[in-house]
Structures are given as structure tokens and as C-alpha cells.
Amino acid sequence: RQFCEMSNSNDDDIPQLSSHTLAALQEFYAEQQQRTDSGGNDKYSIGIIEENWQLSQFWYSQETALRLAEEVIAVAGEGGRIACVSTPSVYQKLRELHREDFSVCIFEYDKRFAIYGEEFIFYDYNNPLDLPEKIAAHSFDVVIADPPYLSEECLRKTSETIKYLTQGKILLCTGAIMEAAAAKFLGVKMCKFIPKHTRNLANEFRCYVNYNSGLDCE
Numbered sequence: 001r002q003f004c005e006m007s008n009s010n011d012d013d014i015p016q017l018s019s020h021t022l023a024a025l026q027e028f029y030a031e032q033q034q035r036t037d038s039g040g041n042d043k044y045s046i047g048i049i050e051e052n053w054q055l056s057q058f059w060y061s062q063e064t065a066l067r068l069a070e071e072v073i074a075v076a077g078e079g080g081r082i083a084c085v086s087t088p089s090v091y092q093k094l095r096e097l098h099r100e101d102f103s104v105c106i107f108e109y110d111k112r113f114a115i116y117g118e119e120f121i122f123y124d125y126n127n128p129l130d131l132p133e134k135i136a137a138h139s140f141d142v143v144i145a146d147p148p149y150l151s152e153e154c155l156r157k158t159s160e161t162i163k164y165l166t167q168g169k170i171l172l173c174t175g176a177i178m179e180a181a182a183a184k185f186l187g188v189k190m191c192k193f194i195p196k197h198t199r200n201l202a203n204e205f206r207c208y209v210n211y212n213s214g215l216d217c218e
């Protein structure tokens, strides 16, 4: 829609919106209001924060985000704690489910995700253990991570964070080419499940786990 149409017919020389434009504007605000009124659900929609390719952001498809969210809920167990490391769309999907039987933190470099308040933890893989004091070692039942770059260095540093956070269980999503490095740093093995993104990526992506997972039964 266009809102910049002006009519200058008024003698006062004050630009006025035409009635047509005003109606469109009112409709727009009504829609916005409705979104807010519907419990702020939209806040957790994947894509509400747009991909920034400079930050290597490629969001999972709805189906993949849901599959991964269900997986970490099952693995974390009743009342479990889940850490989403550089996996904001899994965090969003978890919160969209409106379930009270787990807790979750989103570890992210992109401060736009600070809209999620206390659950947002600023994190830069270059400083893997530079985390707030309230984040105790091994305080998460499961960690899901998708490092921003397909390099050994990035995976090695991200692995330090993962190993600090987890009580044991790890679900890593990254390129198929990282298989050997993932086994070396985290002792994880490749699953049959193939994660999908909202856009087609040139690199083949896979999931890796260090426990018996349904993701290996596809």
C-alpha cells in the first residue's frame, strides 16, 4: 500500500491525506492492533525478524523448526531446560507452542532478538565462555546449536559454549561437510533427518546428535 499520497487542495496549505489513503491507513492500523490484541502471538513467528545474510542468517522452514522443537522438548523431559544457541527459529517455534512444561533461553548475537526479554542471552561465538553469571555451567538438559559459519574454527568455538551449557545432550545442525569436525569436537553423529530452510541453500545441511534420537529414524 502507499501512504504518501497527499492532496493539497486545502487553503491552509497543510498537506492532507486523501480520504482514500486515510481509509487504507486506518485499515492498516486496525490490522496492526488486531495482531497485538491476539496475544502477541506474532512476536514468535519465524521471519518476524528478517534474515540478515551479513550475519549468516537462514531460517528453518516451519516444518523443520517444529520437528526440532518437538525433538528438544522430548529430550529435555518434563520441566527440562533447553538452550537454543544461534537457533532463533527453534526458540520462536518453542514459544509459539505456548507450553509451560519446559524453560528455554535463546543465545544470539543479533540484538534484535532482545525483544524476548530475560530469555535472550547475548552471545558471540568468538568469546565462547563470555556468558552472564546467571548462566551456570551444565544447567541445560539439551543444547541445540547451528553455528553461523561452516568453518572448523567457528565449530570449535561454538562447541566450547555447547559443552559448557549442556548436562550431556547435544543436537547440532550444520553442513554435511562438518561431519568429521563435529565428531571430533562434540562426539556427535549424523542423523538421517534433513533440515530444510525457507530458502534453498547451496550447502547440504544435516543434524548431528550424541544420543539415540528419532531424527535418525526418518
Ligand SMILES: C[S@@+](CC[C@H](N)C(=O)[O-])C[C@H]1O[C@@H](n2cnc3c(N)ncnc32)[C@H](O)[C@@H]1O
Pocket: 055, 056, 057, 058, 059, 060, 086, 087, 088, 089, 090, 108, 109, 110, 123, 124, 125, 126, 146, 147, 148, 149
Ligand atoms: C546459520 S544461522 C542458524 C539459524 C537457524 N537456521 C534458525 O533458523 O534458527 C546462524 C545464526 O548465528 C547467528 N550469529 C551470527 N553471528 C554470530 C556470532 N558472532 N556469534 C554467535 N552467533 C552468531 C545468526 O544471527 C544466526 O541466528
